[in-house]
Amino acid sequence: MTVTEAGxxxxxxxxxxxxxxxxxxxxARAATxxxxxxxxxxxEAAYDEADLVAARRxxxxxxxxxxxxxxxxxVAAVEDDGxxxxxxxxxxxxxxxxxxxxxxxVAAEAGRVAALMAGDLPHTLVEHAEDAGxxxxxxxxxxxxxxxxxxxxxxxxxALAVLTQVGWLVDGDxxxxxxxxxxxxxxLLARLHARADPVEEDPLATDDDTAxxxxxxxxxxxxxxxxxxxxxxxx
Numbered sequence: 279m280t281v282t283e284a285g286x287x288x289x290x291x292x293x294x295x296x297x298x299x300x301x302x303x304x305x306a307r308a309a310t311x312x313x314x315x316x317x318x319x320x321x322e323a324a325y326d327e328a329d330l331v332a333a334r335r336x337x338x339x340x341x342x343x344x345x346x347x348x349x350x351x352x353v354a355a356v357e358d359d360g361x362x363x364x365x366x367x368x369x370x371x372x373x374x375x376x377x378x379x380x381x382x383x384v385a386a387e388a389g390r391v392a393a394l395m396a397g398d399l400p401h402t403l404v405e406h407a408e409d410a411g412x413x414x415x416x417x418x419x420x421x422x423x424x425x426x427x428x429x430x431x432x433x434x435x436x437a438l439a440v441l442t443q444v445g446w447l448v449d450g451d452x453x454x455x456x457x458x459x460x461x462x463x464x465x466l467l468a469r470l471h472a473r474a475d476p477v478e479e480d481p482l483a484t485d486d487d488t489a490x491x492x493x494x495x496x497x498x499x500x501x502x503x504x505x506x507x508x509x510x511x512x513x
Contacts, residue, residue, distance in 0.1 A: 317445045365440045
């Protein structure tokens, strides 16, 4: 369960607090292609293999506190070597043009809205968004991090551990990636709703427009069902 905190100039939630992840056994791998892409970026950012091994061990230990994810940033507390450290990081946010391009790319195919709402990030969506100027998946040099520890490596083991857990969050929910890129779930849905409104009132709307609107309503229904609400008013 995540906790959303209100804030920001647009009135949409500005921070999402993800609770502490319990200790886990086994590897630190991701299940999805985009989760694996994030973890590859973490590997690129690491100083050496020894730091990566230590970071993965720490990420699995259950000693990292809840991670607060905001637009373009994240922060978490890390327990290590008898100390408590604060690690924060940054990811470049999409500019206005890139955000608009991503919204248009999502809207270009009706099934993409439902896919995102179901926790999927279609490969073609990411490819088409990149072609339009909205690059979602970061590379190693884009993952900035700072820590209150005294390590000389940048990023330190604590930061790499938190970045690894952020990768697990991204793996489980692509909206975490969108939040970090500056396009939170509520913003994306609001932009899609705003784009769909004129279509609903246009008597000359095409079949493609109607299909897109139907998919958007279906996505909203899935969202309400996930929250345990009824959907009669959408039907």
